[in-house]
Amino acid sequence: AKALKLDNELIDLRGKQENFVAQVKELRETRDALDKAKKDLGDLKAGHAEERKSFEEELGKLMSVMAPAEGEPESVRGLTTRAELFERIQKLGNDVFKAAQHSWENTLAQLQIVNPG
Template identity: 40%
Template sequence: TALVLNSEETCPAAELKKLQAKNEKLRAEMIKVENAFSDYRHKHEVQVGLITELGQKTAEIASLTEEKKKLQEELGALQVSMTPVEDEPEAAHDLTTRAELVEKIRVLGQDVLDG
C-alpha cells in the first residue's frame, strides 16, 4: 500500500509540472502574439496616415496641374500679343508694356512737333 500511495502522489506532482510547463509555453506564445498584434496595429495606423496623406497630395497635384494649365494658356496669350507685326519698326521690339508704348508715342510726337 505504501508503494501505491507514493505512486499516486508522484503522478499528480508530475502532472502538475507538465501542466505548469505547458502553461509557461502558452503564456510565452500569448505574449508573442500580443506583441505581433501591437506591431500590426501600429503598422496599420501608419498605413492609414500614409493613405490619407497620399489622397491629400493627389488632390494638391490635381489643383497644381490645373493652375499650370491656366498659366500656360495665359503665357501663350501673352506671347501671341507680344508677337511683332509684319511692318513693326525695330524700335518697337523693345517695348514690353503699354506704358512704354505710350511713352514712346509721346516722345515721337514731341520730336515731330519740335521738328
C-alpha cells in the same frame, strides 16, 4: 514543474500575441495613412495638371497679345508696358520738336544771309 513551465510558456505566448496584435494594428494604420497619402498625391497631381493647363493658356494669350503687329517698327517691339510706350512717344515728340526748332533757326540764318539788315 511541467505545469509551471507550461504556465510560463503560456504567459510568454500571450505577451507575443499582444505584441503581434499591436504590430498588426500599427501596420493597418500605416497602410491607411499610406493609402490616404497616395490619394492626396493623385488629387494634387490632377490639380497641378489643371493649373498648368490654365497657366499655359494664359501664357499663350499673353504671347499673342505681345506679338508684333504688321508694320510695327523695330524700335518699339521691345516695349512691353504702356509706360514704356508713353516714354518712347514723349522722346520722339521731343526729338521732332528739336528738329523743327533747328530747321527754323537754320531758315532764319539763311534769310539773314540773303537779306542782311
